[in-house]
Amino acid sequence: MPEMGLPHYAGTRERVTRFALIAGVTLVLAFLVAPLFIVVPLSFNNDPFFSFPIHTYSLRWFRDFFSNTRWIAALENSVVTAVFTTVIASTLGTMAALGLARPNFPCRRAVMALLISPMIVPIVIVAVGDYLLFGFFGLTNTRTGLVLAHTALAAPFVVITVSATLSTYDPVLTRAARSLGASPLAAFRRVTLPVILPGVVAGAVFAFATSFDEVVVALFMTSAEQRTLPVQMFSGIRDQINPTIMAAATLLLALSTALFVTVAWLSARARRVKT
């Protein structure tokens, strides 16, 4: 079919409308993507300016990033927090999704609404609540506290992703495994899990990204010692924006692109498995 599905019998007006649609959509897509990549050339700018044109390129801001103990410590904090968060959130979230996928789950709608509410509740409210309560237990300014808070935020992503995968999983496979002699746990480990694994891994990647990108709770819950990369960036931009932040942003962009590609690949794989 020619011109984006325009039928052969289209009249002039229809063709003009379609052309306007294509032009408009191209602009909107440019608006979506272009701003992301603006930080990349600026991070290689030898001069500490945030405007174009760029006269000389250099790696000095990346060197700055990797030689500055504050940035390195922040990076390490972010990675460690995100890894712990991912492990806990993926385990709890996958279990919950497995329960929710069964036909006899009681009050499914209400439970689902509760489970995904951390995505909905304004992040500042979660941050303040955690700050008040965790302070009471002495968990503020600890990595444990941050991991617990991040896990609550990340778990819904796992629940949603794994649930979506399970909706395409044929429960007859489990019955078949059971009829062939597998215990419920063995049926899960040998049959269900391998089939839904792409979904579980995608959920884990979501959980990692959620924790790794989270600013507000970390801002409330951490002191200088547990400061994460996004908090370091946030404080940097608020005080005095400097080119090292551009280098950090470029690194984060590279990481999120890598995570995105992983998930895209996984979902393509999951689709292949399905058909």
Place this chain on the structure above:
Amino acid sequence: MSAVASASFRVRVGDADAIMDATSFVRFEGVRKSYDGKQFVVDDLNLAVRKGEFLTMLGPSGSGKTTSLMMLGGFEAPTFGHIFLDDEPVERLPPEKRNIGFVFQNYALFPHMTVAENVAFPLRYRGIKGRAAAGRIAKALAMVHLGHLGERKPSQLSGGQQQRVALARALVFDPTLVLMDEPLGALDKQLREHMQVEIKQLQRMLGITMVYVTHDQGEALTMSDRIAVFNDGRIQQLATPEVLYEQPANRFVAGFIGENNLIPAHVTRIENGTAVMALGDGTILRAPAATATRSSGASTLAIRPERFFVDTGDTPETNRLSGTVSELFYLGDHLRIAVDVGAEKPIVARIPALQRLPLACGDTIALRCHVHDCRLLEA
């Protein structure tokens, strides 16, 4: 019918007199359609549909029948060739200007509108409003026995009821031509058979021309005035149901419509319009020769299973095949047997149960059929 009389092995579907037919209402002329620029899904389609006729396009999936219907409906453009509607070429005419009623495979009822609103939809674009519209909607719904369900949403209806709404919507604006794309495919067998009769009655009562696409041969035989059998993008035969069944034009049609024994045979000579053939084991068979039949060479003999009868005599007869019964199924009204006669495939025969023959597997029997029940086809 020329297609039958000529009985050429590859039927030229562009039978010239069909195109010249003064009563033709829809005409495809040399229509070809390709999506990928390599392969033609519809190849050299020449077809004339007469006014008031019920014509079915029958064929397996991928045979080009639905694409042909979509071209007629205006949703696809022919790559080559022309389509005429009432002698006007319509290739450039958008669907909304063709005034054709179209019943889609899954009905395409608009889910956000009630039944009545769905039926009112075509009237709105024909300037029919208010009381006139209400009257026509009521009439159309009554016609399909859904007068009481106008305020329901399509999702609140059963499959059969949805089908009727789609029918009412396609008929409410009095189109002279109605196209249907496998409209009964989603219904269960009983309902499907009921709807076949009902649609046929409506078509006759309203005197509309109907082009109907299906892959179900039973449906096609029940409803159609004429059937165009499609395969590989070409019409294999265009004929009435009876001619299609009795005088299939080629192996494909013979195998696709009903059941057939297709027996490889070798024509040795032609005597008074009768071809004489020898099977591998020397059995002699006779069949009416078609004009194009060459006086010698490999060909295929088609014999329907129900045209065989059990020959209890001992005298050698024409078209007598003997062998052992290798399979036997009791099917209530008839016995279905497979008889190994030494050909590459066993012969299948249907023996009416009322003959009460004491048959068992392993028995040796002789099957016979009349010369006029044999059909000679190209190998």
Place this chain on the structure above:
Amino acid sequence: MTPDLPTRSQPAGLDRAVRKANRPASRASFSLAIPLLLFLLVTFVVPIVSLFAKAVDNPETRSVLPATVAALDAWPGAGAPDEAVFAAFARDLARAASGRTAAGLGKRLNYEIPGMRSRVITAARSAGVVQAPFKAAFIKLDPVWGDPIVWATIKRDGRRLTPSYLLAAADLRQTADGAIVPAPADQRIFLGILGRTLFIAGLVTVLTLVLGYPVAYALALAPPLLASVMMLCILLPLWTSLLVRTTAWVVLLQTNGVVNDVILALGLSSERLQLIFTRFGTVAAMTHIQLPFTILPIASVMRTIPAAHMRAARSLGAPPAAAFWQVYAPQTLPGVMAGGLITFILSLGYYITPALVGGPNDQMISNFISIYINSELNWGLASALGVVLLVVTLGIYGVFLRVVGADKLRLG
């Protein structure tokens, strides 16, 4: 699907028997979700409940002036209290002075009566040296202690719970005699902030719908390869750290930044404009960040609309525009609702972007909560504002659950 199935009469108690028979399996399913539910209860639900508690919690006066509050029970409320109250007040204040808790009390009373902070601290400093009769001594020290309004305020603040933070969050206050009146004009800011928050969220929602709907439509029309490229453009921003996206906008909106370059190049303005720290910048950045959230639900609804519907509409006589607006567009409404509501809900809670890209007049309710927690140290008011934000958000979430459903949420 058959609507007119005959209803057979059921044996009594069948319903219960069915539920009973299902119970073990149903329990097993539920138990899989219990760990996460418990986890969320502790790390998510209880913190939010503690926020609610903090919004009405009123510990300062009770803990600093326990004897005074007890003595005030007998005070009728008219005229200055009697000597017993003042004696208790002197004892409480002396303890507060040694325990350095007087400042907290002063701050608490200052919310109700401006200027009380320094007066309480002065009184506490002298509490060790004043002699009986205490009533005369305190009134001599500062005539304000003879004012019944002050004592009525202390009596009311002595209660365990207070509505005053929640009232303040709604630009109201309670007078000494308990009447609820509008707050003084210079303190009436919170409804304005709530209105601004709703306005910005609404504007962002409308903009994402206007920009996103055509994209979703094009996505539904495009051939598979082009569609997956378009999907990439929509999902990549979603995966990019919020902070990176906000950083990008901080850079773009600089006076010497790219947006100004473009504006100059197109001749839209002859000089460089102030874009960073403006409403324009905030809304542009938020629209950019929210756009994928609006597009995806619309696109997923459009995917389910059979192409046959538009064909049917055309074959029934509808011209192209009518076919689109009468048949296609109404069916996309659930997606528009889902996308719009999600973006509206998420926009209400924005904090980072207004903080970095917005000016003082673009700060949203979340930013004020943060200010009251971190700079003003007024946790009660911060919590009350949190309650307001949460109630508004959950209200709209309720609408979302009702019209869209929790299980319809998908991530790309």
